Each structure stands twice: as C-alpha cells, then as structure tokens.
Amino acid sequence: MIHPVIMAGGTGSRLWPLSRQLNPKQFLKLTDSPLSMLQSTVARLEGMDTDTPLLICNEEHRFLAAEQMRQSNQEDVQIILEPCGRNTAPAIALAALQLCQSAGDENPLMLVLAADHLIQNVNAFQQGVTKALPLARQGKLVTFGIVPHQPETGYGYIHQGTELAADCFSVDEFVEKPDLETANRYLASGKYLWNSGMFLFGARDYLAELETHRPDIVTACKAAMSDASEDLHFIRVNSELFAECPSESVDYAVMEKTDKAAVVALDAGWSDIGSWSALWDVSEKDQNGNSLAGDVIVHETANTLVRADSRLVATVGVDNLVIIETKDALLVAHKDKVQDVKTIVEQIRNDGRHEHMNHREVYRPWGVYDSIDNGARYQVKRITVKPGAKLSVQMHHHRAEHWIVVSGTARVTNGEKTYLVTENQSTFIPVGQVHSLENPGVIDLELIEVQSGSYLGEDDIVRYEDRYGRK
Incomplete structure (x- = not known):
C-alpha cells in the first residue's frame, strides 16, 4: 500500500490578490474544477491502492x-502541523517518522506530493506512479521528472542517466534553473526533465539517506516528534525543538547527494501554477486567447486573463494582461511581468496593511465571516455558523456587539443567561461580558x-x- 504525503505549506504570493497568507493557493479553486488544489491532489489518488493521506501544513492553516x-x-x-517553515527535507522527515512509528519493522512507501500542483492527465500520473513502484521497493529514491514541451527558465532540471526500465532512469545530476539558451539546449537534447518536486520512496530509506547526508536534520526532527501531541486531527510537534x-530542501539535503536517486519521466499535463501567466497557459480560452472567469465583458481584448470574484469587470482594447478582482483588491499586470507580483505583496506588508494576510471573507473552524463595512469606531460582519458549531466562550475589553439573526437559530450565552435568538x-x-454563540440547528446560522x-x-x-483547541 502507498501512503500519500501531501505537503500543503507555502503562501503562493505570486498569485495575489487571490492567494493570501492565511488562505494560500493550495486551498483555492483556481481552475474550472469545483475542487480546490488540495482536494484535486487527493482526488487524483482515487482508484489507487493508497492509505488515507497524511497532510503537512502550517499551524495557521490547520482548520x-x-x-x-x-x-x-x-x-x-492526520495533519502534521509545522509551527514554523523549515523547507521540504524536514517536512518529509516528520511524515516519515510518523509513518514508521505505526509501521513496526516495515518500510512504508511514501508518495510525496505538493498540494498546489495541477495534473491534467490523471491516468498518466497514476501510470507513472505504477512504474516507480518497483524502483522504490528496491530502495531507490524516485523522483518524477516532467517531460518538457518548451524551454522553461522557471524550473530546475534533472539530467537523466542510464535507462533502468521503460521511462525510468538513473539520475546523472540535478541542475539549477537555466537561462533561455541553456533551456533550449536541454530541450533539444531530450535528456532533461523538469524537476516536479514529487517523490516515491520508502520512509526508512529516506531517513537513512537523510541521516547519512544531513544527520542534524534527522536529530532535530526526531526530537520534535518525540514530544508531539495529538489534538483532533492534528499532530503538534514540539515548536521549540522544531x-x-x-x-533545507529535499533536493539539497538528499536527492543531489544520494547514489540511490532515480527518475520517472512523466508526461501528464503538469503545472505548478506558479504565476498568473502559468494559469493562463493551462486555462481554456476563447477565440481571442482570453481566459475569463466570473462576471466579465470584453471588447477588442486578446490574450488576457480576467477573473472577477465579486463584481462586473469590463475591458476595452487591451492585450496580454492579467486582471484579478476580489472584494478588497484589484490587480492589473502585464503577463510578462507577473513574476513581480510578489514585490507588491512585500510593499503591502511593509506599509502595515493587511491585504496580504486574508480576504474579506475569513474562514474559521466554526464557519466563515465577511467584513462588509467598517469605520473609525464600528465594524459590520456577516457571520455564517455551521450546524452544530460553536464559537469560543470569550470576552472583549474594547468592543460591544449587536447580533441580528438573518436565518436559522442561535443559542446565545450572554453572561449568566443562555437563550435562543x-x-x-x-x-x-456589552463590553466585558463573557459570551458565546452556537448553532443548535441543522441549517446554517446567518447573522449580522x-x-x-x-x-x-x-x-x-x-x-x-x-472546542477547537485555540488558545
């Protein structure tokens, strides 16, 4: 049986304003699919002999x-919570240690996947995993190399060596992101693959190679996991020790140093959707090359990506643009400059603003709220509480709250009194009053x-x- 390990960390700042620090791209619906990127990653495992996925994500994304x-x-x-980001080598080590803990003397096979990748040909992906299985069972650390169809300067490459089986090769070397001339040479040779960051290997095999090349990482991860605690679905490692x-990345820590690396050539419509132009590349387009989503009207517009989330967006006489509208921000960029979106995010952060952190709509374990208006001494929210869910018993030092139920029924604790609204x-x-809000019904509770x-x-x-373990 294969044990999928899905890495769901990262912030995806180059996909701002849709991707935010507290709601990054792996949790978003970026394509025509009704599923988020994370959910699509899980869905493409359907039909394979896999166990329940093990997730690794940031503490702030847990719910x-x-x-x-x-x-x-x-x-x-089960979701392993990283209290701080330490790159992919430690993250995979935590998952390997967790799997080995319940595997006895066995060497569980880990299929390590990123939660924010697009794979359009699921059958080809699953066939690639099947080809990798014999190599992984022989103790190889298998990575998946994407067959390139164009020169690409945004990815690292894998130089394939001796053929081990159909579409399976030893690894001659990993190479850094090339310039355009070098990328063209790689493409023409037919001997280079894009480095996808997906892997299949035995958990104990990975830990043994990591111990050989980076024992300090193994020592730290073992210490953090030895003092881990479980809470609901979550595995909390010791934050100070971690x-x-x-x-360090898994490539630098292990894959570039080990003599057990192998690569499977994968041609499955893969993209890491690392920018808005990458999303335009893989999206359906009209006869003028436009990819449109939401309430959009275009006139004399070509080769443009427009996404409208909350209002009408109209374009006239534009070409080769990216236009992304959300409830609280609007991005207009030339497609050739979308890699620079992260500089806008950095400026927002440096200016002390909040638009890089979250959307107007904020998800909580009990539901969601939308900040629909605010001023100097007031704020208005639309709150949705899921059936059976309850906000924490809490108090505020500086604000009073007035709740108006729009639909459903609320059970309110207000000081010593509990009643239905x-x-x-x-x-x-009132200010300083201990209170809580609960939805005792079977439909969503909506209130202002x-x-x-x-x-x-x-x-x-x-x-x-x-009840959700928040401090």
Missing part, C-alpha cells in the same frame, strides 16, 4: 485543511454582527473555552 479534507470524505486524515531544525430577532453583548468600540482588532479576544 482550513481539515475542513477541505472533510469535504473530500477523508474523515480519518525551530532549531535547519531549513431566531430569525429577525437580535441581542446585545455590528461591533462598536475604541478598538476592533481580532486580537481583542480573551478565550475561556474553545
């Missing part, structure tokens, strides 16, 4: 990841919250009790 896995019918999923782990009814929570006070930040919350 988003768990909810998307629940929607994918992966109720038994913070001491060196940050139904559609078209309201209640008031009006906050008023001298400070309305999300950090003005004192939690007394929380």
Whole structure:
C-alpha cells in the first residue's frame, strides 16, 4: 500500500490578490474544477491502492485543511502541523517518522506530493506512479521528472542517466534553473526533465539517506516528534525543538547527494501554477486567447486573463494582461511581468496593511465571516455558523456587539443567561461580558454582527473555552 504525503505549506504570493497568507493557493479553486488544489491532489489518488493521506501544513492553516479534507470524505486524515517553515527535507522527515512509528519493522512507501500542483492527465500520473513502484521497493529514491514541451527558465532540471526500465532512469545530476539558451539546449537534447518536486520512496530509506547526508536534520526532527501531541486531527510537534531544525530542501539535503536517486519521466499535463501567466497557459480560452472567469465583458481584448470574484469587470482594447478582482483588491499586470507580483505583496506588508494576510471573507473552524463595512469606531460582519458549531466562550475589553439573526437559530450565552435568538430577532453583548454563540440547528446560522468600540482588532479576544483547541 502507498501512503500519500501531501505537503500543503507555502503562501503562493505570486498569485495575489487571490492567494493570501492565511488562505494560500493550495486551498483555492483556481481552475474550472469545483475542487480546490488540495482536494484535486487527493482526488487524483482515487482508484489507487493508497492509505488515507497524511497532510503537512502550517499551524495557521490547520482548520482550513481539515475542513477541505472533510469535504473530500477523508474523515480519518492526520495533519502534521509545522509551527514554523523549515523547507521540504524536514517536512518529509516528520511524515516519515510518523509513518514508521505505526509501521513496526516495515518500510512504508511514501508518495510525496505538493498540494498546489495541477495534473491534467490523471491516468498518466497514476501510470507513472505504477512504474516507480518497483524502483522504490528496491530502495531507490524516485523522483518524477516532467517531460518538457518548451524551454522553461522557471524550473530546475534533472539530467537523466542510464535507462533502468521503460521511462525510468538513473539520475546523472540535478541542475539549477537555466537561462533561455541553456533551456533550449536541454530541450533539444531530450535528456532533461523538469524537476516536479514529487517523490516515491520508502520512509526508512529516506531517513537513512537523510541521516547519512544531513544527520542534524534527522536529530532535530526526531526530537520534535518525540514530544508531539495529538489534538483532533492534528499532530503538534514540539515548536521549540522544531525551530532549531535547519531549513533545507529535499533536493539539497538528499536527492543531489544520494547514489540511490532515480527518475520517472512523466508526461501528464503538469503545472505548478506558479504565476498568473502559468494559469493562463493551462486555462481554456476563447477565440481571442482570453481566459475569463466570473462576471466579465470584453471588447477588442486578446490574450488576457480576467477573473472577477465579486463584481462586473469590463475591458476595452487591451492585450496580454492579467486582471484579478476580489472584494478588497484589484490587480492589473502585464503577463510578462507577473513574476513581480510578489514585490507588491512585500510593499503591502511593509506599509502595515493587511491585504496580504486574508480576504474579506475569513474562514474559521466554526464557519466563515465577511467584513462588509467598517469605520473609525464600528465594524459590520456577516457571520455564517455551521450546524452544530460553536464559537469560543470569550470576552472583549474594547468592543460591544449587536447580533441580528438573518436565518436559522442561535443559542446565545450572554453572561449568566443562555437563550435562543431566531430569525429577525437580535441581542446585545456589552463590553466585558463573557459570551458565546452556537448553532443548535441543522441549517446554517446567518447573522449580522455590528461591533462598536475604541478598538476592533481580532486580537481583542480573551478565550475561556474553545472546542477547537485555540488558545
């Protein structure tokens, strides 16, 4: 049996304003599929002899990841939480240690996948994994190299060596991102593959090679995992011990040093969708080369990507642009300059703004809220609470709250009193009052919250009790 390990970290800043720090691209629906990138990664395993996926994600994304896995019918999923990013070699080591812990003397096979890749030909992907299985069982550390169809300067390459089986090769070397002339030479040779960052190997085989080449990483990860705790779906490693782990990619730490590397050539419509132009490349287009999503009207427009999330977007007489609209931000960029979007994100961060952090809509383990209006001493939110869900028992030092139920039924704790509030009814929570909100019904609870006070930040919350393990 194969044990899928899905790495769901990262922030995807080059896909701003859709991708945000607290809601990055792996959790977004970027293509025509109704599934997020993470959910699509899980879906392409269907029909294979695989165990429930093991996820690795950032602490701040834990509830988003768990909810998307629940929607994918992966109720038994385990999610390893990284308290801080330490790159792919330590992340994979944590997963390998977790798998070995419950495998006895066995050497569980890990299929390491990124949560934010697009693979258009699922059958070809699954056939590639099947080809890799004999090599992995022989102790090889197998990576998947993408057959290039164009010179690409944005990816690292793998120089394939001796043929081991059909589409399977030893690895001569890993090479860095080339310039255009070198990329053309690689393409013409037919001996180079794009480095996809996907792997298949035995968990113990990986740990043994990591121990050989980077024992400091193994030592740190073992220490962090030895003091791990489990909470709901989550495996929490010791944050202080993991913070001491060196940050290193799996390529630098292991794959470029080991003599056990092998590569399977994969031609499956792969893309890492690392930029808006990459998304345009793989999207369906009209007769003028436009890829359009949402409420969009175009006139004399060509070769342009337009995505409208919340309002009408119209274009006249433009070519080769990217236009991305969300509720709180608008990006207009030339397709040739989309790699520079990350500089805009950095400027937003440096200016002390918040548009790089989250969307107007913010997901919580109990549901979602949308900040629909705000001013100097007030803020208005539309709150949706899932059936059976409950916000924490909490108190605010600086704000009062007025709740108006739009649909459903709310069970409100307001100081010493607990009561129901139904559609078209309201209640008031004074400053400093201990309170909570719960949906006891079987349909979503929708309400409008009006906050008023001298400070309305999300950090003005004192939690007394929380069923989701938040501090």
